Amino acid sequence: MTTVSVSIDEEILKWLDQLIKEGVIKNRSEAVRGGIYSFVKEQLEITSRQELREFLKKKQKKSFQDGAEAIKDVRSEE
């Protein structure tokens, strides 16, 4: 894992540290990672698994493999 420095406003940092104190977030790194995950979903404009499946239903050209079949295929490639 790479360590990066980020600039954060003092007030936001105080708020963040309060959330850590209250046990809502484990630490500052976790807060940044969580923000990035949410940002990725926002950028994709897909925020839930249901939305992802609706998106895929519009894009698929034929039916997806069933999960068991798909993963069995992957494992049999070994």
Add this chain to the structure above:
Amino acid sequence: MIKLYLDTNVFFNAYCPGEKNDIADWIFELLKPEDKGDFMGITCELSVAELFRAMKKQVNLGVIDEQVAQTVVDFAIADIGEMVRERRLVLVPITYSRIIEARSFIFGYNLYASDAIYAAVALQSGVACFITFDSDFKEYLFDTPVLSANSDDFKEGVECLLVPPDTSP
């Protein structure tokens, strides 16, 4: 806290449209942080790569375009990352000791190397059961029950884990 091992096909059935979406959603809904619920998910880090490969296979099979598959993978990384951050899911790394433990599953159950590693991860993590949509798994991996998410009494089987074992003489 009861730990449930989730096989990779649970994630595939949660992300890709199909007949098993409802049951995959039900499984994910069960997972909660330690102080807020009864069940926590456990899976192996290798499962995430397996999911990537399964999406690439959907491209190779002409189900979706590469760009769409990349969107699924982006979403899965963020979604799994969030579940880990929220302590609803633990991603267990593969260590040398788990690989050594996989040996007994390869020889004892004739499992593929990856399946044997998952079984070792599940066992070492102290899970209450191994959840899979793959009907080829036997009913037990040593003492750990394998619950088939395809079976009619699957939900009942998971809920039974909440009942404390009868220790009366």
